[in-house]
Amino acid sequence: MAPSLAWTLSPLHLQGAGESGSLSPRQGFGDSGRARVARHELMAAGDTPLEDLDEKTLVEACLANRPGAFDLIVERHRRSVYQLCYRFVGNHEDASDLSQDVFVRAFRGMGNFRGQSSIATWLYRIGVNACLNRVSAKTTLGKLTEPIDDRQFVDAGAESAPDRILKDERAARVRAAIAQLPPKQRATLILRTYQELSHQEIAAVLGRSVGAVKANFFHALANLKKLLGDEI
Amino acid sequence: MHLKDDQLVDLAEGTLPESSAPHLASCEPCRRQLEEMRAALPLVPARHPEKEAQ
Numbered sequence: 001m002a003p004s005l006a007w008t009l010s011p012l013h014l015q016g017a018g019e020s021g022s023l024s025p026r027q028g029f030g031d032s033g034r035a036r037v038a039r040h041e042l043m044a045a046g047d048t049p050l051e052d053l054d055e056k057t058l059v060e061a062c063l064a065n066r067p068g069a070f071d072l073i074v075e076r077h078r079r080s081v082y083q084l085c086y087r088f089v090g091n092h093e094d095a096s097d098l099s100q101d102v103f104v105r106a107f108r109g110m111g112n113f114r115g116q117s118s119i120a121t122w123l124y125r126i127g128v129n130a131c132l133n134r135v136s137a138k139t140t141l142g143k144l145t146e147p148i149d150d151r152q153f154v155d156a157g158a159e160s161a162p163d164r165i166l167k168d169e170r171a172a173r174v175r176a177a178i179a180q181l182p183p184k185q186r187a188t189l190i191l192r193t194y195q196e197l198s199h200q201e202i203a204a205v206l207g208r209s210v211g212a213v214k215a216n217f218f219h220a221l222a223n224l225k226k227l228l229g230d231e232i
Numbered sequence: 233m234h235l236k237d238d239q240l241v242d243l244a245e246g247t248l249p250e251s252s253a254p255h256l257a258s259c260e261p262c263r264r265q266l267e268e269m270r271a272a273l274p275l276v277p278a279r280h281p282e283k284e285a286q
Contacts, residue, residue: 174275193276199241214238221272228275 056115063110070110074103077123080195084124087190088131090175098134102127117204124191124205132183177227184208185220192217235262244269 050061050072061069081102086095105126113122178186184206191197191205199217203210235243235253242248243256243266250256256263 178276189276193273211236211238214241215236218237218241218269221269221275224275225268225272 055119059110059113059115059119070107073106073119077120078103080120081123081127084127084190084195085131087194088135088186090179094134098130099127101130105130121201121204124195124197125207128187128191128205132187135179136183173228174224177224180227181220181223185216185223188213188216189220189224234259235265240266240269244273 048057050058050066050068053061058069058073062073078099082095082099085098085102086092089095089098102123106123109126113119117125178189181189187206188202191202192199197205199210199213203213206213208216233255235255239248239253240262243250243253253262256266
């Protein structure tokens with residue numbers, strides 16, 4: 001059974017979120033329906049609906065404690081942030097936990113968002129840092145080499161059971177090999193191949209030059225091939 | 233002078249045509265590196281768990 005992706009931040013996650021004084025915990029997204037409800041509460045008299053705001057103004061709305069503003073950011077970006085985290089940790093439980101952590105950090109750090117990059121890039125930057133911290137603190141290689149329940153994400157009718165098993169095993173070996181790459185190479189490879197970011201976007205996320213990102217990508221692929229050898 | 237890493241990436245991903253790198257024609261090591269890179273690219277198929285779950 002596929003895990004529910006309609007996760008939300010628990011009150012525990014949001015503890016201290018208002019410490020900076022710039023945001024109130026009310027702006028959190030404590031229950032699953034709140035984001036949806038919030039979208040329908042957007043029309044404060046004379047105000048532009050949140051959905052029509054550009055990113056910079058949406059961030060300003062968050063900082064001004066406008067209800068639903070941060071919920072909308074979460075709703076727009078939670079899938080891509082979750083996917084990024086999943087690629088780093090390789091299992092749904094940790095990916096879900098990490099992606100919540102990313103939004104908590106974003107919530108707390110919203111005042112630091114300068115609008116020099118898109119919100120997506122900013123969230124990816126937070127996400128990559130959170131993921132790299134997590135995977136370096138917790139050696140997940142064993143976990144990554146477990147047959148992750150990818151099976152639930154493929155069209156079972158499209159391939160035979162033996163084909164599916166082979167595909168799953170191959171994917172698990174690739175994940176295990178990616179887990180052994182140096183952090184920057186790993187991040188670059190994930191952002192490029194799984195998240196399909198351009199080299200320019202990756203450079204913005206990682207705070208590096210495009211040339212450095214391409215060099216990282218080159219070495220990541222070369223190392224990946226070396227690690228996998230003729231297995232694949 | 234051999235091709236740089238970023239040039240090899242662009243050639244492997246097809247964002248630069250091989251005609252833009254005449255050095256390839258005369259350099260076996262660069263050709264080999266490019267071939268290896270092209271072979272490595274499909275090792276990481278893009279898969280989006282949530283999209284595929286739908």
